[in-house]
Amino acid sequence: MTEVRKIVLPGEVLGDSKEKKSGYGTFEEEGGVISKFIGIPKETHDYISVIPLSGVYTPKRQDKVIGFITGVERVGWVVDINSPWLAFLPVSEAVDEFIDLKKTDITRFYDVKDVIYAQVDNVKRGDIKLTMNTPVARKLRDGITVKIAPSKVPRLIGKEGSMINIIKDKTNTVIRVGQNGVVWLSGEGVKKAIKAIKMVDEKSHIIGLTNEITKLLSD
């Protein structure tokens, strides 16, 4: 049996609201701080928060995400970013040069089924705007994508990229991780890398996971 982090459940009272404030994934009721999710509790100096183990991706400003173009409209593209809402990428945020929309067919930039690495520009309720106006944003050609639970993305990346760098080095692949839980891979050891990524997704709550991944990849 491997060592496992403590798990809390929805409705579980985690502390007194007079001593600590309720952080992400918790709410206050009748003087207690209570968890909203199945997750791993985190206590800081004055906050209690819960990191969920499952759930859908909620877009936030400045998140870097991997999206699939699902529709082309007059002034931009509709993008599926693995969240409950569809996102929109306007032409002005995607292309540097001036485009005469009357004369140009914008599918020559991005077309349906293309995969892009973009940044969330603005979120207003269910209205999400993307932008390509950042150095890392680009179209992802070839390669394959896999999905993991969005809440486990920080675990996949690890402290200062430790986990993802191990996978990259050992399998000799190019990997891009979107904050929305979509991972894009390209290169030689794609199969092995996917296996490792799936393992992180399944066993993210285990302590000493980095060692297990190293072991899996050295076989």
Add this chain to the structure above:
Amino acid sequence: MGMKSKEKMIVEGKRLDGRTPDEIREIEMKVGVIPNANGSARVSFGRTTAVAAVYGPRILHPRRLQEPDTAIIRCRYNMAPFSVDERIRPGSSRREKEISKVTRLALEPALFLEKYPETVIDIYIEIIQADGSTRVTGINAASLALADAGAPMRDLVVGLAGGKLDDTIIIDLCGKEDNYSVADIPIAFLPRKNEITLLQMDGQLNPDEVKTIVKNVLNAGKKVYEKQKEALKKKYHK
């Protein structure tokens, strides 16, 4: 309900299946049984088995059903044709529509929906084997599936039925007891604060009996709550 049985249902303090009046059936719960769903669970109370799957929050079509400030819940309770002795016609009946609605109303108070405007959370409950108390078994399964899906919740939802058979107050009715009982009360509640979210009654009881049954169900529900917590933790502690 109305039917009268010739034989005695409770003999020397033991029920048909050998339980005492305040004993619940054997409970089995498993979380994460459907890989394609965001969350899923299978729950058995004796021979009653329900499977629940939760999808979402996801984009809601048709768009006219979207609410600008909150997510909505779509719930479907369905009995499989082979779930009972005599095959039931597949497709939604009046009874199933009613139970779908009360299940939705029982689960809604436990959820924070305002974080996901314009979306829907789909809950599908399939009864694959029916032997009484199917709606509360479905609610237990849906509660686990919602927690597994990572939907923000105030509390888990526990469902349990109580009733009166001959002259005895009983709990967790099986199919035959349900048919011959004087009355039965399915109850769903949020165990942390004992908030009742579903309370239906079929039959005739006096106010004192209702109070006793509600009290008994809230007490025995704690056991079901513990089972739910155990099942959820088991998914991660192998």
